[in-house]
Amino acid sequence: MAKRWGWVAVGVLFVGVWAACSDKTTTDKPVAGTTPTVTKPTATKTTAKPWYDDYDPAHFAADVRRYAKQAGINPQLLMAILYAESYKPHDPKFERQWAEVDSDPAFGIANMHKPAFDETKRGRDFAKRKWEELPDNPALAIEAAAWHLHDLAKRLPSKRAGLYTKDELLALGYNAGGGNMRIFARGRKAGPQAQSYLDRIHKYWPDSAEALKS
Numbered sequence: 039m040a041k042r043w044g045w046v047a048v049g050v051l052f053v054g055v056w057a058a059c060s061d062k063t064t065t066d067k068p069v070a071g072t073t074p075t076v077t078k079p080t081a082t083k084t085t086a087k088p089w090y091d092d093y094d095p096a097h098f099a100a101d102v103r104r105y106a107k108q109a110g111i112n113p114q115l116l117m118a119i120l121y122a123e124s125y126k127p128h129d130p131k132f133e134r135q136w137a138e139v140d141s142d143p144a145f146g147i148a149n150m151h152k153p154a155f156d157e158t159k160r161g162r163d164f165a166k167r168k169w170e171e172l173p174d175n176p177a178l179a180i181e182a183a184a185w186h187l188h189d190l191a192k193r194l195p196s197k198r199a200g201l202y203t204k205d206e207l208l209a210l211g212y213n214a215g216g217g218n219m220r221i222f223a224r225g226r227k228a229g230p231q232a233q234s235y236l237d238r239i240h241k242y243w244p245d246s247a248e249a250l251k252s
Contacts, residue, residue, distance in 0.1 A: 088129075090127070090128045090129045090130070091129075093124065095117060095120035095121050095249060096117075096245075096248075098176055098180060099117070099249050099250050099252045101176070101177050101180045102117050102120070102180055102184075102249075103250060105180050105183075105184035105185075106184050108181075108184065109187065109188040110191075111188055111191065111208070112205055113250055114205075114246045114247055114250060115205045115209060115239075115246075116180070116183060116187065117242075117246035117249055117250055118209070118242045118246040119148060119183060119187075119209065119239070120147055121245060121249075122235065122239055123147065123148055123149040128146075130173035130174050133146075133173040145172035145173050145179075146175070146179030147176050147179045147180070148183035150169070150172060150182055150183060155169040155172070155182055157189075158185050159182065159185075164181060183212075187211075187212060189216075190211040190216055190219060191208060194207060194223055195220060195223050195224065199223065199224055201222070201225055201227065202222060202223070206239070207222060207223050209235065209239045210222050210228055210232050210236060213235040213236075214228070214232045214235075218232065
């Protein structure tokens, strides 16, 4: 009897071990009729291109409208100046490298020279900003250009010859300086270089109006 119960005990132990092995095996395999869970790879986030890789002044229409309104100047003129000044790459690294070989470099998307920026920022909200920031900060460049045009407008003589409109004179002043602007306002025709700049302003005038709609 003891021997018989001994075999029974062995049998029970064998069945228990077999059941444990079977449970382990089935947990490692998908159950028939079910779909195994598949872990999806994490999506890679696409890095946006820097603004200067696909530069278009129209991308900054909101800033142009905002700062032109604050400065009391025509937003179409400000936008046309950005188009006229877009002839060179505005990659900040390129601008800083170019400044090392240019005796009178201009920075930012509005191509502003340091003396003009330093004079314009006095008493303004951006008075503590530096000219060296312009390549990296399009909004600051637009703000400074708007107020520079504002200051040029204040320098226009009350009586003008009528050869150029106010916006044309401001564009000439932006390119050739306030002193020359006053001379042009009194009736002298712009020279070849200044006239070439004014021609670019006229060329981009329709594009500027369209850009401001965005």
